[in-house]
Amino acid sequence: MTLLPSISTSFTGAMPPLLAVSLRAAWLVYSGLALFNGLDLELAGGSFTCLLGPSGIGKSSLLRLLAGLTSPGVSGELRGGDGQSLTGRVAYMAQQDLLLPWLSVLDNITLGNRLRGEKADQQQALNLLEHVGLADAAFTRPDTLSGGMRQRAALARTLMEDRPVVLMDEPFSGLDALTRLRLQALSAQLLAGRTVLLVTHDPLEALRMGDHILIMNGRPATLSALPDLPGASPRDPGDPAVQDAYRAILRMLGAV
Amino acid sequence: MSRLGRALVTMGGLLLIWQAVVTLGELPPYLLPDPWAVVTRLWRDAGLLLSHAGVTALEIVLGMLLGTLLGSISALALSYSQWVRHWLLPILIASQAIPVFAIAPLLVLWLGYGLASKIAMATLIIYFPVTANFYDGLRHTPHGWLDLARVMAPADRRWAVLRYIVMPAALPALGSGLRVAAAVAPIGAVLGEWVGSSAGLGYLMLHANSRMQIDLLFAALLTLATLAVGLYFTVDAGLKWLLPWHSPNPEDLDID
Numbered sequence: 001m002t003l004l005p006s007i008s009t010s011f012t013g014a015m016p017p018l019l020a021v022s023l024r025a026a027w028l029v030y031s032g033l034a035l036f037n038g039l040d041l042e043l044a045g046g047s048f049t050c051l052l053g054p055s056g057i058g059k060s061s062l063l064r065l066l067a068g069l070t071s072p073g074v075s076g077e078l079r080g081g082d083g084q085s086l087t088g089r090v091a092y093m094a095q096q097d098l099l100l101p102w103l104s105v106l107d108n109i110t111l112g113n114r115l116r117g118e119k120a121d122q123q124q125a126l127n128l129l130e131h132v133g134l135a136d137a138a139f140t141r142p143d144t145l146s147g148g149m150r151q152r153a154a155l156a157r158t159l160m161e162d163r164p165v166v167l168m169d170e171p172f173s174g175l176d177a178l179t180r181l182r183l184q185a186l187s188a189q190l191l192a193g194r195t196v197l198l199v200t201h202d203p204l205e206a207l208r209m210g211d212h213i214l215i216m217n218g219r220p221a222t223l224s225a226l227p228d229l230p231g232a233s234p235r236d237p238g239d240p241a242v243q244d245a246y247r248a249i250l251r252m253l254g255a256v
Numbered sequence: 257m258s259r260l261g262r263a264l265v266t267m268g269g270l271l272l273i274w275q276a277v278v279t280l281g282e283l284p285p286y287l288l289p290d291p292w293a294v295v296t297r298l299w300r301d302a303g304l305l306l307s308h309a310g311v312t313a314l315e316i317v318l319g320m321l322l323g324t325l326l327g328s329i330s331a332l333a334l335s336y337s338q339w340v341r342h343w344l345l346p347i348l349i350a351s352q353a354i355p356v357f358a359i360a361p362l363l364v365l366w367l368g369y370g371l372a373s374k375i376a377m378a379t380l381i382i383y384f385p386v387t388a389n390f391y392d393g394l395r396h397t398p399h400g401w402l403d404l405a406r407v408m409a410p411a412d413r414r415w416a417v418l419r420y421i422v423m424p425a426a427l428p429a430l431g432s433g434l435r436v437a438a439a440v441a442p443i444g445a446v447l448g449e450w451v452g453s454s455a456g457l458g459y460l461m462l463h464a465n466s467r468m469q470i471d472l473l474f475a476a477l478l479t480l481a482t483l484a485v486g487l488y489f490t491v492d493a494g495l496k497w498l499l500p501w502h503s504p505n506p507e508d509l510d511i512d
Binding site for chain 1: 400410420425499501502
């Protein structure tokens with residue numbers, strides 16, 4: 001059992017500048033059926049947005065579109081807040097940790113540098129591993145880690161990329177409840193100052209993590225924003241405001 | 257009982273049946289020698305058998321090395337270049353319709369009675385399993401890893417993605433190819449020796465057969481079997497040692 005490390009100092013010297021994201025007229029047809037059509041999405045620079053919706057609604061496809069992982073049948077006009085392309089300015093974290101089993105945890109963290117042919121800052125990587133509580137595991141292979149530890153390694157890899165925009169596709173859904181709560185808190189702390197879009201099907205996760213919450217529903221799907229909650233994330237799931245919003249979301253999604 | 261113990265009991269049983277067939281069937285030694293005669297031969301002609309086994313082993317090992325090298329290069333070329341795939345893959349598959357046995361006499365004609373023709377046989381016989389398995393592995397990289405690489409690195413870093421993700425991910429598949437190769441390479445070498453040679457276990461077997469030294473034929477056969485089994489287990493153990501992250505691990509780690 002590993003305890004959550006306390007975050008005392010900023011771990012990156014200079015954060016990348018804030019970058020807003022704008023997606024216009026996004027369009028996705030999947031086997032003849034329009035999952036969404038003419039969808040617009042704006043993410044304010046440095047904000048943490050959660051995208052909530054039932055499974056199969058197209059949340060992941062929308063996230064992949066933002067990540068530049070386009071496939072046939074998907075299109076949309078994607079720009080950074082500065083009008084430039086987002087290519088090379090996005091980090092991606094998936095539901096699976098996607099750690100390469102033949103590399104040590106440390107080498108996994110610096111994979112992006114190696115793929116780009118850059119020299120990786122080992123000290124920075126070790127520093128990040130310490131912040132996610134994996135300093136002792138730096139030189140072990142991922143198959144010796146538990147699910148929670150693996151996902152923390154994936155978080156460190158995402159942070160090592162040091163990109164202004166971070167896209168996360170249900171990164172905590174495979175974890176047990178306690179590990180999930182700890183990882184949510186850790187991510188909220190470490191990702192502060194970046195433009196984050198987190199896709200989830202868990203309303204409580206969205207309420208705990210998000211500055212803004214978007215609900216994706218219907219077919220073709222539309223996005224509707226929920227009123228922003230008071231207080232900074234990570235919020236206490238027992239907070240009455242969170243509980244009220246939770247009930248409102250369940251009503252909106254037709255669950256109660 | 258341990259695995260080795262069970263194997264010994266089975267072998268002992270088979271030897272008893274063998275002895276029983278010889279004794280009860282009153283078979284002459286030039287049709288089926290009794291096990292004791294074969295053991296005596298093995299002991300008395302150990303030097304002769306070992307020197308011929310050395311030649312065959314050299315042919316097999318060199319054929320394995322050459323076949324693995326050529327097969328791996330072919331698989332990489334096939335996976336990397338659409339042009340190679342387009343023009344060479346159909347021919348490669350069609351070429352497998354030609355039995356290697358049928359071209360053995362040609363190889364002996366072109367390469368002579370020495371080592372070269374046997375190495376060529378072993379190389380040819382393992383080339384296809386190595387190429388096919390490795391190529392299959394190169395084509396089936398898990399999508400998540402490729403998505404991650406696409407977000408991390410620009411599209412022109414294809415070679416880096418091949419080197420750091422696709423190729424290591426395909427090594428277990430190459431390993432399967434090498435296990436098949438270890439099992440069939442001795443066939444290639446012995447076949448080459450049968451067609452024309454002056455040394456090796458295949459040569460010794462033909463020679464003993466023509467002189468009715470059936471006990472020596474059996475002794476050579478046993479030596480060859482030991483050699484082949486030894487080669488297989490050496491390759492298997494080597495692969496497990498080189499690819500520790502791929503060793504099938506039935507119990508799920510639960511340490512969090």
